[in-house]
Amino acid sequence: MTAAVQPKFLITQPIPRTTTAGSDWQALVQMASEASDKKNMVAKLSQPRWETKFEQELFEKWRSEGIYRFDRNSGKKFFAIDTPPVYPSGTWHIGAVAHYAAIDMTARTQRMRGFEVLFPFCLDRNGINIELVVEKKFKKHLHEFERQEFIDLCRSEIDKISSEITKLAKTIGMSAEFDDKSIYYETDSPEYRRITQATFIEAWNRGYVFEDFRPSYYCPDCGTTIAEAEIFYEEKPTTLNDVKFIVEETGEELIIATTRPELLCACRAILYHPDDERYRRLDGMHAKIPLYDRAVEIMPHKAAQMEFGTGIMMICSYGDQTDIQLFRELSLEPISAIDERARMTEVSGKYKGLKVKAARDAIIEDMKSAGLLVKQETISHRTPICERSKTPIEFIAMKEWYLKQLDFLDDVRAAADKMTFHPARHKQILLDWIDGVTIDWPISRRRYYHTEIPIWYCKSCGKAHVPPPGKYYRPWKDKAPFDKCECGGKEFVGEDRVFDTWMDSSISALNVCGYIRDEALFKKTFPCSLRPQGRDIVRTWLYYTTLRIGQLMQSKPFEQVWISGMGLDQFGKKMSKSKGNVVDPNEVLSKYGAEAFRFWAASEVNIGEDFRISEDRISGNSKFLTKLWNVARFISMFEVKEECRDLAPSDRWILSELNDLIGACSKGYDDLNFFVPSNKVRDFIWNLFAPNYIEMVKHRAYKGDASALFTLHRVLRDSLRLLAPICPFITDMIFREVYGRSVHREMLPQPVKEWSMEAKPTEDILAFNSQIWKQKKDAGLSLNSEFKAEVPASLKPFMDDLRAMHRLT
Numbered sequence: 001m002t003a004a005v006q007p008k009f010l011i012t013q014p015i016p017r018t019t020t021a022g023s024d025w026q027a028l029v030q031m032a033s034e035a036s037d038k039k040n041m042v043a044k045l046s047q048p049r050w051e052t053k054f055e056q057e058l059f060e061k062w063r064s065e066g067i068y069r070f071d072r073n074s075g076k077k078f079f080a081i082d083t084p085p086v087y088p089s090g091t092w093h094i095g096a097v098a099h100y101a102a103i104d105m106t107a108r109t110q111r112m113r114g115f116e117v118l119f120p121f122c123l124d125r126n127g128i129n130i131e132l133v134v135e136k137k138f139k140k141h142l143h144e145f146e147r148q149e150f151i152d153l154c155r156s157e158i159d160k161i162s163s164e165i166t167k168l169a170k171t172i173g174m175s176a177e178f179d180d181k182s183i184y185y186e187t188d189s190p191e192y193r194r195i196t197q198a199t200f201i202e203a204w205n206r207g208y209v210f211e212d213f214r215p216s217y218y219c220p221d222c223g224t225t226i227a228e229a230e231i232f233y234e235e236k237p238t239t240l241n242d243v244k245f246i247v248e249e250t251g252e253e254l255i256i257a258t259t260r261p262e263l264l265c266a267c268r269a270i271l272y273h274p275d276d277e278r279y280r281r282l283d284g285m286h287a288k289i290p291l292y293d294r295a296v297e298i299m300p301h302k303a304a305q306m307e308f309g310t311g312i313m314m315i316c317s318y319g320d321q322t323d324i325q326l327f328r329e330l331s332l333e334p335i336s337a338i339d340e341r342a343r344m345t346e347v348s349g350k351y352k353g354l355k356v357k358a359a360r361d362a363i364i365e366d367m368k369s370a371g372l373l374v375k376q377e378t379i380s381h382r383t384p385i386c387e388r389s390k391t392p393i394e395f396i397a398m399k400e401w402y403l404k405q406l407d408f409l410d411d412v413r414a415a416a417d418k419m420t421f422h423p424a425r426h427k428q429i430l431l432d433w434i435d436g437v438t439i440d441w442p443i444s445r446r447r448y449y450h451t452e453i454p455i456w457y458c459k460s461c462g463k464a465h466v467p468p469p470g471k472y473y474r475p476w477k478d479k480a481p482f483d484k485c486e487c488g489g490k491e492f493v494g495e496d497r498v499f500d501t502w503m504d505s506s507i508s509a510l511n512v513c514g515y516i517r518d519e520a521l522f523k524k525t526f527p528c529s530l531r532p533q534g535r536d537i538v539r540t541w542l543y544y545t546t547l548r549i550g551q552l553m554q555s556k557p558f559e560q561v562w563i564s565g566m567g568l569d570q571f572g573k574k575m576s577k578s579k580g581n582v583v584d585p586n587e588v589l590s591k592y593g594a595e596a597f598r599f600w601a602a603s604e605v606n607i608g609e610d611f612r613i614s615e616d617r618i619s620g621n622s623k624f625l626t627k628l629w630n631v632a633r634f635i636s637m638f639e640v641k642e643e644c645r646d647l648a649p650s651d652r653w654i655l656s657e658l659n660d661l662i663g664a665c666s667k668g669y670d671d672l673n674f675f676v677p678s679n680k681v682r683d684f685i686w687n688l689f690a691p692n693y694i695e696m697v698k699h700r701a702y703k704g705d706a707s708a709l710f711t712l713h714r715v716l717r718d719s720l721r722l723l724a725p726i727c728p729f730i731t732d733m734i735f736r737e738v739y740g741r742s743v744h745r746e747m748l749p750q751p752v753k754e755w756s757m758e759a760k761p762t763e764d765i766l767a768f769n770s771q772i773w774k775q776k777k778d779a780g781l782s783l784n785s786e787f788k789a790e791v792p793a794s795l796k797p798f799m800d801d802l803r804a805m806h807r808l809t
């Protein structure tokens, strides 16, 4: 056979045979089988195989060409992405890396749909995590450092971790903005912090901020008040102690079960259920607290559970959430038994200074020897735990600043209803959380490496003064920006507390869109188009953002919310250092490359679902890249035909299949579900296009048949476009070499109306091909050998192609 196509160069290497998984013997039928006959043809795709080393060369090329550069003056419609600011802490979790790869796919999808995409890379550098790193390294508690020194240490530590994270983000090919300081951001920069402060000042001016002395969740290890959203509950074994009280008026014994005997000193009341016949007669009497010379009133209340323990309960400040509610409801005066360092206070008597657990052990011993302890049993107790330090939290009353949230829950619900969720069912996570919110949000923290609360207090009258928005304020070191107070006082003292870091994170969308910084941009981009985020931070990041932006803007924060699942190990278990099942993303990426990783992240992760991470699965995905390269390299031998009026039946057929593929992928892209396009394109190329169609038409292609050349290139080009958001490296390299430009400046393909076909011959063609392959194999013939068989009447339009493909005689 001689080729009608004019060779440009001499081929120097044979076209490699695709290696496949080996399970699908059909796939072994390769288009390169007779490559040796075509030595005078040349592939435009010069490299014999796809190699991971091409990835970083391409990445640098994209950056130098400014291919993803955001143009704020663009005439296109804008699409702003509120990229989750990465929290740099040690090695990046491989599940998170997969998550960011998918977020990059959302950005690329929108670019290829004609939007001007605002896609910042960003780091969330404020917070307790980095403080704990410094405390641990220098073996000193933060309050033992000089404040500025501690801040400097935090900054230098986080700089180190940040650069590793940024490097990794570039390795996976993120098309985000890393350089332009008006887009890229860090939450600990003066620029970002001034915006956090400005939003606080705005909330202050609207009366949403108040100070109160009330019990809050307090983490003894973090040394600060924390919010409801920062705790989780765990069933933990604990001892239930039956303790002997004496009724003052009658002298009789009253047995009360408690898990917190160390709080006896803070007991204010004894409750029984109003229906409980056993105790009605005690109404209004008093019970003497064991070990303490004090008696408290006995009263009926529905909070007492008749079937729990003896049916009598003691109310202390504060054992749990119920205690807090009852103190409020019964107007009891709280007693502070535990201080900010989680040690017992004066009121505990001899236990003063002991940590809570030690005090509990000591008081139990003392009651045992005094004969006051009747019984002990181990029960499972639902214990609130600090999300960060995993320490059981305490309820301690402290003076804190609060942001109102209970008054805004309906607004948050209404905003949730106005946003499109991907997947739709994950909206419920937000709604469920809103239903469970019970207290306003304590926003002040006793830490250092955070955004400062911009308040100064008048030294004479104590009034809190808030400066005008716009600047970055550090009241702990800056001079007050006021001359005098209404009272005439001229001296001020700066607030030394800082904000909960969610105060920063909850306004990231405003910052991205240019709030305060660039009003023209803000007009064009707010509400932000997309919030991509993990399922685990719906109750914090998404909830607080919806609350805060709703308060400030009276608007939903986002058009769309995309929620991903969690990355687990290959057995479906959470990855942790202690379990030894952590997979290092650096290792995986250097072994298999970013493209295999990305294709895995798209094709094996269904939207919103948890996913298992295994090296084998990731490496397996590089097989498809090899396949794609080989198909492209084969097609690249042939001249590109842009148009063809007279299509052969086989070409019409595959173009109708291409149409369906484009339609299915578009639906997947609409839902930001990359599982769909990745699997659809792979299936199409691997099972339909390469082994069936290409084999059928290559005899025509070698002769330079216009219809075949047009179709081969059209299918390749559109497949590359369809895959470009998922596999940006390999598709771009092929596109540049074969079509002379970057695929990343292309649009996603659209179906062509004239190509659609109601009844497709696909099943008949596939069945016929399989049958012939099988018969040849059974007869011990090579697939290239001549064979005697009839093409059925139903496949008559494809007769010539099928006869040539199978060398039928």
Ligand SMILES: [Zn+2]
Residues within 6 Å of the ligand: 458, 459, 460, 461, 462, 463, 485, 486, 487, 488, 489
């Ligand atoms: Zn004053």
